[in-house]
Amino acid sequence: MKVMRKFCSRLLMVFGLAMAIGLLSPQMEVNAKTPTITVKKVDQNTAKKVHKQLMKGKAFKLRIKGGEENFIKQFQKLSKKVATCTDEGFNIFPICMKDSLYFGVSGGRNPKTSGGYTSFNVTKADCQEYIYGIKFARREYKDFKAYVDKALKESEYLLSVVNTDKVYVDEVNYKTRAALTKDVEKTIANLRELSKYLKKTKFRNLSETMKARVVLEVGGANEKNEWGKRSMTYTDGNTDKTAFKYLYQRKACGHTRRFTKVACKMCAVFGIGEYDQIKGMTDEGYVAEAVKIKMKAYSGKTRYAVVEVGEFCPYDGYVGFETWSADTPYCRWKKNHRVIKKIKKTQQLRNITLTKRQKAVYELSPDGLNLGKDLVIYNLDVPKSEW
Numbered sequence: 170m171k172v173m174r175k176f177c178s179r180l181l182m183v184f185g186l187a188m189a190i191g192l193l194s195p196q197m198e199v200n201a202k203t204p205t206i207t208v209k210k211v212d213q214n215t216a217k218k219v220h221k222q223l224m225k226g227k228a229f230k231l232r233i234k235g236g237e238e239n240f241i242k243q244f245q246k247l248s249k250k251v252a253t254c255t256d257e258g259f260n261i262f263p264i265c266m267k268d269s270l271y272f273g274v275s276g277g278r279n280p281k282t283s284g285g286y287t288s289f290n291v292t293k294a295d296c297q298e299y300i301y302g303i304k305f306a307r308r309e310y311k312d313f314k315a316y317v318d319k320a321l322k323e324s325e326y327l328l329s330v331v332n333t334d335k336v337y338v339d340e341v342n343y344k345t346r347a348a349l350t351k352d353v354e355k356t357i358a359n360l361r362e363l364s365k366y367l368k369k370t371k372f373r374n375l376s377e378t379m380k381a382r383v384v385l386e387v388g389g390a391n392e393k394n395e396w397g398k399r400s401m402t403y404t405d406g407n408t409d410k411t412a413f414k415y416l417y418q419r420k421a422c423g424h425t426r427r428f429t430k431v432a433c434k435m436c437a438v439f440g441i442g443e444y445d446q447i448k449g450m451t452d453e454g455y456v457a458e459a460v461k462i463k464m465k466a467y468s469g470k471t472r473y474a475v476v477e478v479g480e481f482c483p484y485d486g487y488v489g490f491e492t493w494s495a496d497t498p499y500c501r502w503k504k505n506h507r508v509i510k511k512i513k514k515t516q517q518l519r520n521i522t523l524t525k526r527q528k529a530v531y532e533l534s535p536d537g538l539n540l541g542k543d544l545v546i547y548n549l550d551v552p553k554s555e556w
Contacts, residue, residue, distance in 0.1 A: 216250035258373025316396030377464035388479020449490030474518035
């Protein structure tokens with residue numbers, strides 16, 4: 170008996186020493202501590218549990234009865250329900266499975282079947298993508314709504330003074346006060362309708378085209394786009410700062426393919442249409458890469474757009490390019506390359522950039538003799554059907 174106690178005592182000492190010097194793998198330690206969610210039923214209660222666990226930012230195991238095929242099917246359903254736990258509607262499935270055979274990646278992270286159950290390790294990095302992806306979309310949507318409201322407020326002020334002696338209107342080179350008044354009244358009506366729609370609609374319930382306008386323009390040539398600061402900058406080399414945490418902190422960066430990766434990720438997690446990475450030769454003689462997106466507008470009609478280096482670009486400039494589905498992240502492999510064909514202008518996405526005119530209406534000094542700052546004349550030329 171004493172011999173057995175000594176043996177057990179020494180065994181425990183060896184085990185403890187192994188832990189101390191790191192002979193046990195980190196994965197073994199993680200697995201010992203990782204909480205497990207066993208999905209018995211795909212419903213909103215289970216979705217809330219998964220959402221709560223994701224928001225903790227720590228790794229956990231998801232376990233579903235059946236084989237791998239059933240796991241994928243049930244995980245997709247569950248992820249859609251998890252997405253409804255927030256206004257942003259973030260779908261965690263593409264993030265978790267991006268390096269799996271489901272998306273054609275061999276040797277990556279795949280669900281494992283044992284004892285009649287299939288399980289998958291949701292990592293801390295997956296949770297961070299979920300947390301910061303929600304934060305990113307929330308901020309971008311807030312900024313977009315603020316941009317519309319700013320234009321509305323300035324337009325309402327312009328209407329209140331346009332027919333008074335507080336302003337000077339360049340009726341010779343621009344328009345008469347009467348014509349300008351009609352234009353401003355129309356713009357205000359359109360902006361009010363858009364503002365009302367945005368305020369009452371959760372981001373996840375926006376049309377695909379509107380969601381695209383809010384989150385896809387992360388970069389571009391300028392420090393800021395029409396309504397907010399850029400979240401990603403172009404850099405040469407192999408830098409890959411494309412996680413949502415970097416995007417939220419406005420520190421994301423990378424070369425052209427990193428930008429296409431971000432565009433595909435946005436489409437995948439926020440449910441923005443169908444997307445393909447495309448390649449082709451530009452008129453300047455260099456190979457360009459971008460993402461083509463097919464999506465639905467507010468009217469239900471199909472619209473197309475191309476995003477390159479974090480901004481929308483004229484669709485016609487990419488006619489003749491080819492899709493390269495094998496290189497498209499967060500997307501299942503599609504057979505054969507397809508050539509981008511010319512489409513009607515009415516089928517192209519109309520981006521909501523409020524066109525502005527300045528140097529036409531000026532505030533006057535109190536004595537009415539000197540010109541002050543010029544007031545901005547906004548125009549919203551995108552009808553509701555295109556939202």
